[in-house]
Amino acid sequence: MNFDVSKATLRERFSNPIRLATLLGFALFPLPIALVDPRPNSSASFFHPLLAVTLASGILGLEFSSGVLALVFTRPISRRAYALSKWLAVTATAVILSIFQLVAVLLILRLRHGSFDPEALGPQLVERVLAAAGTCAVLLLLSALGSGLSDLAVWGLASVAAQTFRTIGFVNRDDFWTRLGESLQFLLAPGWGMASGTSPSVSLPELLAAVGITAVALALAVWVLERREVTYAEVRV
Numbered sequence: 001m002n003f004d005v006s007k008a009t010l011r012e013r014f015s016n017p018i019r020l021a022t023l024l025g026f027a028l029f030p031l032p033i034a035l036v037d038p039r040p041n042s043s044a045s046f047f048h049p050l051l052a053v054t055l056a057s058g059i060l061g062l063e064f065s066s067g068v069l070a071l072v073f074t075r076p077i078s079r080r081a082y083a084l085s086k087w088l089a090v091t092a093t094a095v096i097l098s099i100f101q102l103v104a105v106l107l108i109l110r111l112r113h114g115s116f117d118p119e120a121l122g123p124q125l126v127e128r129v130l131a132a133a134g135t136c137a138v139l140l141l142l143s144a145l146g147s148g149l150s151d152l153a154v155w156g157l158a159s160v161a162a163q164t165f166r167t168i169g170f171v172n173r174d175d176f177w178t179r180l181g182e183s184l185q186f187l188l189a190p191g192w193g194m195a196s197g198t199s200p201s202v203s204l205p206e207l208l209a210a211v212g213i214t215a216v217a218l219a220l221a222v223w224v225l226e227r228r229e230v231t232y233a234e235v236r237v
Helices: 003-014 017-028 030-036 048-056 061-066 068-072 079-113 118-145 150-172 175-188 204-227
Strands: none
Touching: 003 017, 003 079, 017 048, 017 079, 030 079, 048 079, 048 118, 061 068, 079 118, 079 204, 118 150, 118 175, 118 204, 150 175, 175 204
């Protein structure tokens, strides 16, 4: 890991006003929902994977497009260390923001309903850490394969497809389409939804699946980056 790369990544991420505003919006939007939702649970915080998406989108693709990577790799740093350092930076930030969001929602719910099950906190924290790490890893892989913000476009279209499949399954009462949508969503954001519901819990198979998807996505991202030709600027058509 290279912490200079991690710090530079965060400076670049937070220097973009559009990205910063989007990040703030996703972080704060669940709070008014928690204020008006009559149900005493923290389901209003389902926006947390979008924090990782906002932070990680274009993490390599924008640098491919601008030609920055050609300059970076003239320095004594391996492509593996570079990719993993950037992933660590956005993952850690997404986890921190996600946990702050969860705590804020839970405080609101406690003030409104006067009770909170502390046993529900552990599974939700595990889910948020896994979802942040997994989503950032998937976007790192998609970004290594593309350029610009193509990773965001692919992730978004695949998410729409996943929701469409789940809707088809619900309307037609067809378990095949429901499972297909849930599986695709789990691939895009490993861990997301594991601790949902009124009695949150994390099963061992789901946990291992999320960790496995994250590890495979990271390994593939490094493999692609190490074999991709880097030029000073991508040609835009």
